[in-house]
Amino acid sequence: MFDHRDLARLQAQSLKMQGWIRQQTYSPDLEKSLRRFSSWEVAELIFKVNQSTLRGRLAADPSLPQGLVEPEGRQRWYSLDEINELRRRLKVNRKSLMPMRPAGARALRAAIANFKGGAGKSTVALHFAHAAALDGYRVLAVDFDPQATLSHSMGLSDVAEEYTVWGIMARDLIQETERTNAVPRGAESGTALPHRELPNAITDMGLADLRPADFIKPTCWPTIDLIPSCANAAFVEFASAQYRHLNPEWSFFAAVDRYLDAIPAEAYDFILFDCPPAIGYQSMNAVFAADMLYIPSGPGYWEYDSTTSFIGQLSEALEDLNRIQNVPAGTVTLPKRFRDVRFLLTRFEPNNALHRAMYTAFQKVFGDRVCTNQIEMTRAVEQSGRFLSSIYEIDYRDMTRETWRRARLTFDGAYEEFRDNAVSVWSELEAAA
Numbered sequence: 001m002f003d004h005r006d007l008a009r010l011q012a013q014s015l016k017m018q019g020w021i022r023q024q025t026y027s028p029d030l031e032k033s034l035r036r037f038s039s040w041e042v043a044e045l046i047f048k049v050n051q052s053t054l055r056g057r058l059a060a061d062p063s064l065p066q067g068l069v070e071p072e073g074r075q076r077w078y079s080l081d082e083i084n085e086l087r088r089r090l091k092v093n094r095k096s097l098m099p100m101r102p103a104g105a106r107a108l109r110a111a112i113a114n115f116k117g118g119a120g121k122s123t124v125a126l127h128f129a130h131a132a133a134l135d136g137y138r139v140l141a142v143d144f145d146p147q148a149t150l151s152h153s154m155g156l157s158d159v160a161e162e163y164t165v166w167g168i169m170a171r172d173l174i175q176e177t178e179r180t181n182a183v184p185r186g187a188e189s190g191t192a193l194p195h196r197e198l199p200n201a202i203t204d205m206g207l208a209d210l211r212p213a214d215f216i217k218p219t220c221w222p223t224i225d226l227i228p229s230c231a232n233a234a235f236v237e238f239a240s241a242q243y244r245h246l247n248p249e250w251s252f253f254a255a256v257d258r259y260l261d262a263i264p265a266e267a268y269d270f271i272l273f274d275c276p277p278a279i280g281y282q283s284m285n286a287v288f289a290a291d292m293l294y295i296p297s298g299p300g301y302w303e304y305d306s307t308t309s310f311i312g313q314l315s316e317a318l319e320d321l322n323r324i325q326n327v328p329a330g331t332v333t334l335p336k337r338f339r340d341v342r343f344l345l346t347r348f349e350p351n352n353a354l355h356r357a358m359y360t361a362f363q364k365v366f367g368d369r370v371c372t373n374q375i376e377m378t379r380a381v382e383q384s385g386r387f388l389s390s391i392y393e394i395d396y397r398d399m400t401r402e403t404w405r406r407a408r409l410t411f412d413g414a415y416e417e418f419r420d421n422a423v424s425v426w427s428e429l430e431a432a433a
């Protein structure tokens, strides 16, 4: 027979192992660090110019960052900061190397969501974040999943639950309750919202004093920040139900949307949400704050099935929001509208007839909502999963160059399509801003 104490003992054993795995996979000081990128990568894969062109430009201007030369090699190796300085200072064929971004618009927000665990959500979020950073964009990633895969992959493992999406939601509950309590009552305002008291257990947590920036953590990528999650945040779903009961007028689903609105518009270019494998308070916040909905799905029949039921249930959950009573006027806009919705096949094997048939089926059913580029199944990422790294973080000298290149190409293709989709709706945000 086993009771909670046995489970606690098993967990304690497992925590010891976790510590050991982290020691093996991170650099000696237990911190994840970002490698340098070779002149080959900078020229051909990042700036998309000839290696000789880049070499010539660097030779002509010694004030440009010159990278580090490896001990027995000819390549120079550049940090991401150096790459970004080159990007700002160089023009090739009179063209800027800076990425396209509508001036004045706020960051574009994309939720990567599906029901199924293992659909590839966290892998897609991690690779899009890294690809966008190498493309010159500033990224904020938000981990909505208490399994915290994205947070661990980005090197954040010791996170207090106040600084997760749960903290943002509880802070919003306090602020929104104060706000509606302050609305004038009676005939002249036309509202009759009851006064709501929150228990001290919530108001005394000090969350109301936190500023938006307090939730944002730097990562080892200088242009990627993260709002992390942690296993302790798993109680959010339970707590949120309780909070709604305390203040039924609280538009719980708009907490993160309001939070992000308070971040300066030009602080980031992309805000990417990694969603939990369920429809609940956290994923509704992600979806409600998103301009784009990106739905990754495996290429099997069951995954197609589960993706179908995901959009059905999401549709119902979004429709339900319209029925919430007494939300104070002007605080949220309903119904929720996305500027774009896309399906992205992951773990795709081009030589697998079933996978090809499933892609055709996805296209028949979802038409041009299906991404043209699938993300292929790759051994490089299976391995990198264990090492908590993306294909962009893995040094190509650590594996067969062809395996690395192929894996990188498949993620590049999916990212570039994502970026182009994003850029085409971004200007609409510009107009709205």
Ligand SMILES: Nc1ncnc2c1ncn2[C@@H]1O[C@H](COP(=O)(O)OP(=O)(O)O)[C@@H](O)[C@H]1O
Pocket: 116, 117, 118, 119, 120, 121, 122, 123, 124, 149, 277, 346, 347, 348, 375, 376, 377, 378, 379, 381, 382, 385
């Ligand atoms: N393109 C891919 N090729 C190989 N393995 C992949 C690929 N995408 C995801 N995986 C693996 O599948 C597993 C689940 O992926 P993950 O992104 O964590 O899914 P989710 O976040 O939807 O639960 C992980 O072990 C990951 O390494």
Ligand SMILES: [Mg+2]
Pocket: 121, 122, 123, 145, 149, 150, 274, 275
């Ligand atoms: Mg995940």
